[in-house]
Every structure is written in structure tokens, then in C-alpha cells.
Amino acid sequence: MADRPNILIIFTSWSGNTEALAEAIAGGARGAGNGNVDVTVKRAGDTGRGDIEKASALAFGSPTYYSYMSGEMKTLFDKALPFRDAFYKKPAIAFATGNGGQQKCIESIERILEFFEVTFVQRSDILSAGLAVQGKPDEGALRQAKAIGRKLGDAGIAYACSLGRKNIITG
Numbered sequence: 001m002a003d004r005p006n007i008l009i010i011f012t013s014w015s016g017n018t019e020a021l022a023e024a025i026a027g028g029a030r031g032a033g034n035g036n037v038d039v040t041v042k043r044a045g046d047t048g049r050g051d052i053e054k055a056s057a058l059a060f061g062s063p064t065y066y067s068y069m070s071g072e073m074k075t076l077f078d079k080a081l082p083f084r085d086a087f088y089k090k091p092a093i094a095f096a097t098g099n100g101g102q103q104k105c106i107e108s109i110e111r112i113l114e115f116f117e118v119t120f121v122q123r124s125d126i127l128s129a130g131l132a133v134q135g136k137p138d139e140g141a142l143r144q145a146k147a148i149g150r151k152l153g154d155a156g157i158a159y160a161c162s163l164g165r166k167n168i169i170t171g
């Protein structure tokens with residue numbers, strides 16, 4: 001665990017829609033804890049075990065490809081099974097863009113996150129605005145994504161603090 005809580009936003013994007021959402025979520029997360037938090041935005045293909053292990057909260061975003069997440073994101077999850085413990089109970093969200101099928105994409109990510117037993121900060125079936133976005137995110141979607149990012153940041157800080165307390169208790 002890094003000294004400061006680390007919020008890791010992982011995404012894939014070909015034409016920029018999902019990347020814009022990732023940056024908005026990151027912008028919100030940077031405002032958590034009076035800015036006393038590190039926020040990292042990383043492409044799924046550049047993300048490895050160490051990144052997931054040191055993260056206090058996680059976001060996973062993908063374009064919709066054939067009603068599913070991108071191959072690059074799926075490959076990250078396929079490689080993650082040996083270190084699934086690094087996901088356990090961490091605050092997390094999924095996000096997606098698409099031309100109408102983005103809900104299916106986001107659900108495909110959430111199914112895997114369920115398997116890894118994360119703690120969902122917000123689910124796509126409760127409020128998809130800002131998480132599952134059609135086309136290029138507009139101002140409203142970016143604003144909502146930023147608000148969700150702030151919640152993710154706050155949850156990441158709380159998670160990091162709970163680990164700190166546990167370490168004190170167990171010596």
C-alpha cells in the first residue's frame with residue numbers, strides 16, 4: 001500500500017470517448033480528501049499486478065465491442081486471476097461508452113468485478129448516467145462522472161484508513 005491513498009482509473013479507448021470519461025472520473029477523485037490522494041489514469045494494457053495491489057480504489061472503463069468489454073480489458077482480467085486477492089473488498093466502479101449497447105459492456109465488467117469481490121461504490125443498474133454513456137460524453141455526463149469519481153476517491157481514502165487502523169490494532 002502506498003503512503004497516500006491511490007485511486008487507479010483503468011481504461012481502454014480507441015477514439016477518445018471512454019478516455020474522456022476516465023479523465024472526468026479522475027478529476028472528481030482528485031478532489032477527495034482535500035486533494036490528499038494520488039490519482040492514476042492508466043490504459044489497461046499498461047496495467048499490471050503491482051498497480052492493482054497498491055490501489056486503494058479501482059475504476060475500469062471500456063468501449064463496447066460486440067456488446068462486451070474490449071479485448072484489452074478482458075486480457076487484464078484474464079491475467080488477474082492469480083492475484084485476485086488484490087481486488088478483495090476494494091471500492092470499485094465500472095464505466096463504459098457505446099452506441100447504445102454500453103449497458104451490456106458495463107455489466108460484463110461488473111460481473112468480473114463481482115467475482116473478484118470488490119465493494120461497488122455505484123452500480124450501473126442504480127444510476128447509469130455518468131457510468132454508461134452513449135457516444136461522446138457531453139457536459140452533463142462528464143459532470144456526473146466527476147461526481148462518481150469523487151465518491152470513489154472518498155471510498156478509497158476510507159478503505160486506506162481502515163487498513164491503517166487494522167495495522168495499528170494488529171501491531
Ligand SMILES: Cc1cc2nc3c(=O)[nH]c(=O)nc-3n(C[C@H](O)[C@H](O)[C@H](O)COP(=O)(O)O)c2cc1C
Pocket residue numbers: 012013014015016017018019062063064065066067068097098099100101102134135136
Ligand atoms: C469493433 C467495434 C465494435 C463495436 N461494437 C459495439 C456494440 O456492440 N455496441 C455498441 O453500442 N457500440 C459498439 N461499438 C461502438 C463503440 O463502443 C463506441 O463508439 C465507443 O464510444 C468508442 O469508445 P472510444 O472512443 O473510447 O474508443 C463498437 C465499435 C467498434 C470499433
